[in-house]
Each structure stands twice: as structure tokens, then as C-alpha cells.
Amino acid sequence: MSDPLVIERSERPSGLVVARQAAPAFAPSIAATFVAPAGYAYDPSGSEGLALLASSLASSGAGRRNRIELARELDRLGGTLRTSCHPESAEVTVWGPRASSEALVAILADVVLAPRAGTADLDRVRRQLYERQLRETSQPESRAERELFRAVFPPGHPYRLSGVGSRRSIGRIRRSDIARFHHDHFSSEGSFLVVTSARPLQAIARSADRLFAGLKGRRGPKLPQLPTARTRTGALPPIAMPGRAQVEIRMGGPSIARGSEVYPAAYLANEILGGRPLLARLFQKVREAHGLAYHASSELEPMRWGGHWLVQAGTGPERTAKVLKLLESEIDRIRDTPPSTAELEAIRTSAIGEIPLGLETTSGAHEFAVDVTYHGLPGDFYRAWPGILRSVRPSDVRRAAEIAFDATRAATIVVGPTV
Amino acid sequence: MSRSGLVDRFSLPNGLEVILAPTPRSPTVSVWVWYRVGSKNEWPGVTGASHWVEHMLFLGSPRYRKGEIDRAVIGVGGRLNAFTGNVFTAYFSTVPREHLAIPLRIEADRMTRALLAPAEVTRERTVIRSEREGAENWPEFRVSETVDELAFRRHPYRWSPLGYPEDILALTQKDLAAYYHRFYGTSNAVLVVAGGFDRGAVTRTIRRRFGPLPRTGEDPTVSTKEPPATGERRARLSGPGSTPSLTIGWRQPGIADRRIPAIAMLDVILGGETALFRIGRPWGSSGEHPSARLYRALVDSGLAVSATSSFSPRIHPGTFTIDIQAAKGITLERLEEAVLRETERIARAGVTRREMDDARVKVRRGAELAYEGAGATGFRLGYFAMLGPKGFERALLRAILRVRASDVQVAARELFESASRVVVGYDPTGDGSAG
Numbered sequence: 141m142s143d144p145l146v147i148e149r150s151e152r153p154s155g156l157v158v159a160r161q162a163a164p165a166f167a168p169s170i171a172a173t174f175v176a177p178a179g180y181a182y183d184p185s186g187s188e189g190l191a192l193l194a195s196s197l198a199s200s201g202a203g204r205r206n207r208i209e210l211a212r213e214l215d216r217l218g219g220t221l222r223t224s225c226h227p228e229s230a231e232v233t234v235w236g237p238r239a240s241s242e243a244l245v246a247i248l249a250d251v252v253l254a255p256r257a258g259t260a261d262l263d264r265v266r267r268q269l270y271e272r273q274l275r276e277t278s279q280p281e282s283r284a285e286r287e288l289f290r291a292v293f294p295p296g297h298p299y300r301l302s303g304v305g306s307r308r309s310i311g312r313i314r315r316s317d318i319a320r321f322h323h324d325h326f327s328s329e330g331s332f333l334v335v336t337s338a339r340p341l342q343a344i345a346r347s348a349d350r351l352f353a354g355l356k357g358r359r360g361p362k363l364p365q366l367p368t369a370r371t372r373t374g375a376l377p378p379i380a381m382p383g384r385a386q387v388e389i390r391m392g393g394p395s396i397a398r399g400s401e402v403y404p405a406a407y408l409a410n411e412i413l414g415g416r417p418l419l420a421r422l423f424q425k426v427r428e429a430h431g432l433a434y435h436a437s438s439e440l441e442p443m444r445w446g447g448h449w450l451v452q453a454g455t456g457p458e459r460t461a462k463v464l465k466l467l468e469s470e471i472d473r474i475r476d477t478p479p480s481t482a483e484l485e486a487i488r489t490s491a492i493g494e495i496p497l498g499l500e501t502t503s504g505a506h507e508f509a510v511d512v513t514y515h516g517l518p519g520d521f522y523r524a525w526p527g528i529l530r531s532v533r534p535s536d537v538r539r540a541a542e543i544a545f546d547a548t549r550a551a552t553i554v555v556g557p558t559v
Numbered sequence: 560m561s562r563s564g565l566v567d568r569f570s571l572p573n574g575l576e577v578i579l580a581p582t583p584r585s586p587t588v589s590v591w592v593w594y595r596v597g598s599k600n601e602w603p604g605v606t607g608a609s610h611w612v613e614h615m616l617f618l619g620s621p622r623y624r625k626g627e628i629d630r631a632v633i634g635v636g637g638r639l640n641a642f643t644g645n646v647f648t649a650y651f652s653t654v655p656r657e658h659l660a661i662p663l664r665i666e667a668d669r670m671t672r673a674l675l676a677p678a679e680v681t682r683e684r685t686v687i688r689s690e691r692e693g694a695e696n697w698p699e700f701r702v703s704e705t706v707d708e709l710a711f712r713r714h715p716y717r718w719s720p721l722g723y724p725e726d727i728l729a730l731t732q733k734d735l736a737a738y739y740h741r742f743y744g745t746s747n748a749v750l751v752v753a754g755g756f757d758r759g760a761v762t763r764t765i766r767r768r769f770g771p772l773p774r775t776g777e778d779p780t781v782s783t784k785e786p787p788a789t790g791e792r793r794a795r796l797s798g799p800g801s802t803p804s805l806t807i808g809w810r811q812p813g814i815a816d817r818r819i820p821a822i823a824m825l826d827v828i829l830g831g832e833t834a835l836f837r838i839g840r841p842w843g844s845s846g847e848h849p850s851a852r853l854y855r856a857l858v859d860s861g862l863a864v865s866a867t868s869s870f871s872p873r874i875h876p877g878t879f880t881i882d883i884q885a886a887k888g889i890t891l892e893r894l895e896e897a898v899l900r901e902t903e904r905i906a907r908a909g910v911t912r913r914e915m916d917d918a919r920v921k922v923r924r925g926a927e928l929a930y931e932g933a934g935a936t937g938f939r940l941g942y943f944a945m946l947g948p949k950g951f952e953r954a955l956l957r958a959i960l961r962v963r964a965s966d967v968q969v970a971a972r973e974l975f976e977s978a979s980r981v982v983v984g985y986d987p988t989g990d991g992s993a994g
Contacts, residue, residue, distance in 0.1 A: 164585075164586075165584050166582050166583075166584045166585050167931055167932070168927075168928060168931060169928055169931055199847075207849050208849055208850045211848065211849050211850050212850055212917060214838075215838065215917060215920050215921045215924060216920055216924075217924075218838055218924030218925075218927055218928065219838070220838055220839045220846070222846070235839070236838075236928075237924075237927060237928060260859070263861065264858060264859065264861070267861065267864050267886045267887070268864045268865075270864075270887060271801065271802050271864040271884065271886075271887075274801030274802060275801045275802065277801070278799060278800055278801035278987070278989070279696065279697070279801075280696055281696070381799060382799070383798050383799040383988070384695075384696050384799055385691075385692035385693075385695035385696055386689065386692035386693050386695070386696050388696075416633065417633065417638075418629040418633055418639075419629060419630060419633045419634070424626070427686055428625070428626060430682075431681075431682035431683060431684075431685045431686050432685060432689075433685075433686070433689050434686050434687075434689035434690040434693055435689075435693070454689065454692075454693050454696075455689055456685075456688065456689060456692060459685070486630070486634055489634060489635070489636070490633050490634050490635070490636050491636070492636065493634075493635045493636020493637070493655055493658075494636035494637070494638070495636065496586035496587050496636070496655045496656075497587055497636065497637070497638060497653060497654075497655070499586055499587075500585065500586070500587045500653070500754075500932040500933055500934065501931050501932040501935070502931065504932070
């Protein structure tokens, strides 16, 4: 199979799901990602930051290599190793030349199975997380998002936080906590290995059986309970940050999960509102028509358990009121009025037309494969995606926008020099 | 590995340089136009003009009214954008291969005939101000701007491509139009097409679209020379923020200088990578480098949370900088001592054979996958065309790989002299919030 839009899967005897995507034929690289149920939703109470700490430490040595030996080996192979931690999952990704494929996947297996961060590594990453905590509250952009999500999601909800924990919670975490978390969450149950490569699935699966044999018998974690307490909505108290040059505005709230039946229409609603760069309404209205701001856009972030939406703009203090009014009116409009057929068609054509751009590089194509595998979508999902989008009608977009950009659970915050 | 063996280069009679890099099976094609104009061509009073003109080229031409360029490219699933630096301004569109005609038509149209309508200039002024204000929210921008202001007294590298706020307020439509007509045109541009296309057909289209354009566009030599530095220059900033930071810069030769390959190796050994040949992303930093000297001396030791070096590939002499973010409780004075200890150590004792071997591997590996994708290929071919003549990338790569340990030591000794040193510290005053 050489179609990068078709993802093949095999569940291995260990329970690990291995997915394979053909690398674009003209691309000289491969990519492999291990996705584990190890996001910060699983942080134990009082140890907030544990998942991110564990994820950040993954590149601090593995198997027989310490941190510097690991870095040197990656350089020798021409590869990179990246880790990321999200609310629901954590990912480790290797990327590099085709000729290094086997060796890179072996490193990935080492990182997943045999991390070996020392005390000095823990101290170093802790210092880096302290800095991230400070930055999160001191930059208007991140501060605005932080306060917004803390308002619209109840305490204990994983989408409420960024995973960095507090100085106190990070300070309390010991190496043994990290080792236990890693063991419990990097398991065969609930984890995926996604490989974008020219090698056939059977060959990849056989390698995976051998390299990831140590996962056998490990059980996955229990899904966390998501709290449903009432949250704050409407206009939140503004936060003044004197000395800054620009005001940051954020509006948003909880939204749909990726598995929602309205997802395709909600996806198009977000693209029309502010997600499609340069074409979307927010950019057109706030920047192109009124010249009020450099950036104005929207995001829809559907995950497995739910999601959130966000509208954002940055502008001068004297223009804030005008921008707020425009943003609000555009959000109301997408909820209240179906887009014209022409507008929907333009956005839809753009969304379908961009699929080949995702296949320009191995890492671009790999994102499709990780997305399909993580969300349990059919292997040919991106083959079918254009047809799904074509079936969406203007009235579907309005209805989906009403659900996905739920006004009753939304809030607004303004952060900046004088607000 | 550079792409020069698989690339066609030719010039049109009107001076336009063309670079074609076909990858027959690629589903996409990327069109780039690079103009040899940037903040280096500005002068006090018109700072920021290059960047503002870049914005205006999306806002109307005879064939494309405002918004139509965006709709034409994004409407078919493409991506487009532009950016302005010190030495160039670049425009790009990447589209599914069957839509190649669209960006070629757009670029030919706006190369000499952008409208720069007065009403749009007025409206865009606020957008430009907003872009600058957004940057000013970041302490890193303030530090970087101060480093350049201290390092350069006369040369146009003194100001950021975003321009001074007072110039953004004062520039007129007439100023911008004059700037555009002076610097934009066929004889000051390089057109790069990369990705899935037929060489013959594209060559014919380019000749038809760009051939009739008049020969315009100056690339005047920037004659202003920065006088030799005669002593260290310092500034201490304070403002909102979370983390104290320190940037130390030194005067670095222009990209064509014979010492540059050794300076690039010095950058790899100190900071872990060098901008032109890095493993991973074609631009931006690729993450942490735990084996690099600065990382070991500053981050591992607990003095800092990050430590990087940057060699700036510029035509005229620029700055080589070291950027450090302090760990909690560490003073900037202590950080500065630690940085200078490392720069003195490398100048005095040189580098090890193993460091050289590792650095060569990194550079070689970084070059190998640098051309993956039509977008990265278009970027790279155009970028190197802005910096040097045909074959420049390959020659530079070879020269870097030939550098000896003794060359790195000599480069360090010459580079890290205190007379050209610029030191900028940033003391955060807290998050500044009242909420």
C-alpha cells in the first residue's frame, strides 16, 4: 500500500496497536510516534505537573545511553526526538532519514520502555517548568488563555490547565513518582505506535513486537472522571498588565469531542469564523475591513472526551472596545445565520484542496496518521473526508456552530496595558 | 546535500533570475519571489518601509483587487504569506500542483504594479502598529532591538525590519510608493519554483508572464560602513516579564568572509546547531542540545533554564549572540561571568577533536534532509540566492566541513574580543498584573 492517505492497522498480541502509513514517495524521511494515555488529565491530585515532567524527561537518556549519548546518537543518525504532553495523552516522536529508520524506532522503544533520567535531570527539568509557570502568567497571551480556561472548565477538569502544575506540586514530585507514572501509563493497553515509512505493515509490526516486547502485560490507566460543576461565564474581570504594548482578547468555552456527529459541520463553521487563515470572517472583518488589529482568528480543539473553542485577537488599548464588538457580532452571526452557499463552498473547496499540502513532507503526512489512529477513525478517513465535507449544508453549519460555540458556557477576558 | 545538481537557473532579458527545482512526483508546488530589499535599504525616517510595502502587496494590483490574492490561493487549498528581514523580502505560495498558474500570475502582477492605494495605506498603518505592539509585549523583542541599537551606530542593521514607531506614524503613501517603485522589479528579484511541475511548460509560462515586465528594481550597495567598535557597550532593561535574561553579542563578519565557516562551527559547538544546516526544522530553533558547551556550563549547572548561540547569516557584518535565560535566584552578573568564562576558554584552549567530529556530523546530517518538501526547497534556494552567488550553499557547506579545530580557536579569539562586545540584561519587574 503506497497511498499516504490510507492508514493500515494491526493489533499485536501484546495489545499494542501498530499503525502504518506510506511515507510520500518523494520524501527521504520517516517518522514514528508512540502515543500513550499519559496526559496531564492523569496527574494525581497534589502532583499536578507530573505528566509533563515525565514527558519532558523522556529525552534525558534511555536504555544504555545517558542524555548526552542519546543526543549524539540522534545526531549521528540525522534524527530528532520530540516529546509532547496534552490533556489526554503524551507523545514521543522520532523523525529522520529513511536509512536510519530501524535505529530511530529502536531509540523510540528505548525511550518508551527504559527511560533513565537521573536526579540532576529532574532538577533541571523542574527549573525549566518553574520558568514556564512564570511565563504562563506573565505574558498577556498565555495569561488570557489561562484565565479563560480556568473560568469555563470546573476545578479538576484537565482542559482547565496547561499541565505545568504549581511550584509546590512540581517541587513535591520525586523520581519514584515519575517512574511509577511512566510504568502505569506507557502500556500496551490504550497506546499506539504510528509509523510513516515505506516499509510494509507486517515488517513494522514484527519490529514493534520485538522492540516493544517489554510493554507486554502492562495494563492501561483508568479513565479519569471529568467534573461537571458549574463554571463562570460572560465577561470575566479584565486583568491589567501595565507596561505592555498590546491588549489580548480571548473568548471561548467548552466544545464538542472529535467523535461528535456534528464535527464535520463544526469544523467548517470554525474555518468560516476564524480558522481559515486570511479568508475567514474574523480576519476579514477586524483586519481587512476595519484595520483594527494584526491578528484575529478562531480555533476549535476537539479531543476525545470533549473540546474547547477559542477566539483571539490582539490590539491597542484604544481599539479594544471596537474589536470586542466585532468579535462578538461575528460569533453571534455564525451561530444565528447559515453561511451563504457561496461562502460555504469557498471554504470547503479550500479545506479539500489543502489535503495535498499535508502530504508534502513525511512529518506533514504523519500528522494525518496520528490523528486517525488516536481518534479511532477508519483507516481511509482522509480519503473519505472530502466527501464528508461536501455533504455539509449551510443549515448544518449554523446548527453545529450553535452547539460547538455554545454561548451559554462561554466567557470573555481582556488582558493588557490598560483595560 | 544541496540541491544545485538538480536545479535549473536562468535569467530573463529584463534581469529576473529564475531557479527551478522540479520534484516530478510531488503533489504540490511552491512559488517564491525574493527581493533584495529589506531594512538594510532604509534610512532614518523611512524605517519599516520594506515591511509595510510587503503588507501592501497583498492589498491590490490591476488584476487582483484587495482580498483577491488571498482568495485565489487559499481558495484552492494553498497557503501564502510573506516576510521581511534585514537583507530581503520574500513572498511565497504553496498550492496543489495543478494550480501553479495562480501564484505565477499573482507574482508577475504585483512585481511592478501593486496599487498601494492611499486608503489602504491609511488603514494598514494600524495593522502595522498592532504587529509591532504585539512584538513589544515580549521582553525578547525589546532585548533584541536594544542589542542591534548598541551594536550598530550607523549601519541600517541598527533598526528592526518592523521600523521605529514614530516612522510608522509618519510614513506616507507617497513614501511607500516611491520605495516600492525604486526597489521592486525584475532586476532585483529571484523567482523560485519548487515541487511537482513540468520544467518545459513552467519555463514557457514564466517567460510569457514575467518576460514583458520592464527592467526595474535597484539593489544599491549599502555603502554605510559601521566604524570599528572601540569598546564594550551595555544596557540594562527592566519591564514586565518573568525571567531575567542576558544577551551578549559580538561583531561578526559578513557571510562571504573567509572566517564564516569557522564561526558556523563555533556556533554548533557552543550552542548545538547553526542556522543554515540544522537537523529538523528548516527555520527556528530545533530544541535543546545537551552536549553543547553552553548548555552544559549553564543549564546543567543550574545557572540557566536555556542557553543558545546564534550566528547571523547576513551580507554585511552582523552580530553573533549568546542568549541566556536565568534560573531562579541567579543574578545576571553571575550569568555573564559564566558565559565569558566559556568564550574565553574556547578562545584560549580551543575545541576537542570529538567536538569537531560531532559538529561535522550535525552539519552534514542537517544538510541532508533540508530539502524535503516544495516549501522548504523554495525557501532554501531563494534564501541562499539572497546571500551569495550560484553554488554558494554547496561551497559554504564544504568549507564548514573542512574547518579544523585550530580554525575554530582562531575564530573564537577574533570574535570574542571585548571591544566589540554588547551586553544587554533584562530584569523582569513581575507579571505586571493587577488582577
